[in-house]
Amino acid sequence: MFKRIPGTKDILPEETSSWQTVEATARRIFSFYNYREIRTPVMEEASLFNRTLGATTEIVQKQMFLIHNQEDTYALRPEGTASIVRSYLENNLEKTSGFTKLYYIGPMFRLERPQKGRLRQFHHIGVEAIGSTLASLDIEVISLAEQLLKGFGITGYQIKINSLGCQKDKQALSAAFKKSLPEKLPQLCADCQRRAKNNVLRILDCKNEDCQKIVKTLEAGHTHLCPDCRNHFEEVKRGLNDLGISFQVVPQLVRGLDYYNRTVFEITHSDLGSQDAIGAGGRYNDLVRELGGPELGAMGFAFGVERLLLVPNALRQNPPKKLVYLITLGEAAKSAGIKILNQLRNAEIPADTDYLNKSLKGAMRAANDAGATFVLILGDDELKKHAISVKDMANSTQKEVFLQNLIQELKC
């Protein structure tokens, strides 16, 4: 027997209804904000991610599914932003539409060790708004994220925000760290010693208390932000307050991807355990230029669909179903039944029947299990009268209806 490869999941009909609700809710809310959908390939040149996420990030170094062919190395996308900025530029959207608001829904791939809330194929619902550096965009994007959560029926989340500063600020902070860090290095945990080489800023959000103490003795907090970045961040916070969005400023919040600058945010939920971030995002003002485009500000975020669905009571309600179940008795009725089924479906009435030659009792059970609202019974008695018995399953009432009136009867 074949098995799923580790870290992937089959989403069975029982669950797909929740997925459809999440997706439909998201699409509806995106439309209120005038975001339009973009779909890009799940594969890209591997070097695209190298360039955008950062060559030393764990995702690029260890977690990409690579596909080697004779000439190139492709990667299954580990996230959406890089592909979308690539597509934005390749299709000249900066020339044809200038400021652009896009959303995407689809699978992402990372070769991590599977865990609850961490799969090797998982799904993002995200947005990218490209072409503005204004704080009003940061505010809209974060409020959109919260609006989605409300739409999904999720409560009890926490919005954490921070500003990394512009590229210069980030570099200055990194440089300061690299200068003052070497003497402290032996006192840091093993992970932080590694971070010191790869991604110095991540030392800021180490959970180890000793590391935290050492970091505090170094230059940290928002003191490294230049006046422009500081003003921008203040404006964002004011805007969020004006909208009544409650958030928490977390100076240690550092996103793991290189392209982020200025505003970053993360939304966590305490009911999820170790992998508690249900969504995150931020600004990436230099990414468009980095990929060969003009100087354009941009901001985005993504939710992890699997993680959203882990939140208790989120989107569990199944919409009431309407189904008509046809039971036929005997050969003559069976062939007449095929036509009736066809007519019902053409009239857009969901209809099904028994395919196992069950007894009437067995077929009734099957109808009940299928959630039928009405059962149609067609036997010799009915055939003679050109009629059919219609049973309302909710209240067990039954009546005979002429075949010519059947659809009208079921429509109301």
Place this chain on the structure above:
RNA sequence: GUGGCUGUAGCUCAAUUGGUCAGAGCUUCUGAUUGUGGUUCAGAAGGUUGCGGGAUCGUUCCCCGUCAGCCACCCCA
């Protein structure tokens, strides 16, 4: 990638110190006199106890390996 825990029917779990213990509930299927569901009752089906070694007269229960899942770290959505 690191550490720990777990792995018995489709699902949730039992099985005294290794010796008729491979079981229950739910699910599924079939019946309960003629063409009627949900409740109830009866019966049936379903397991090489994750897989592979080892120790033992003998193991679901012990040891080793392996795979998978879970938890934490790491990483991140």
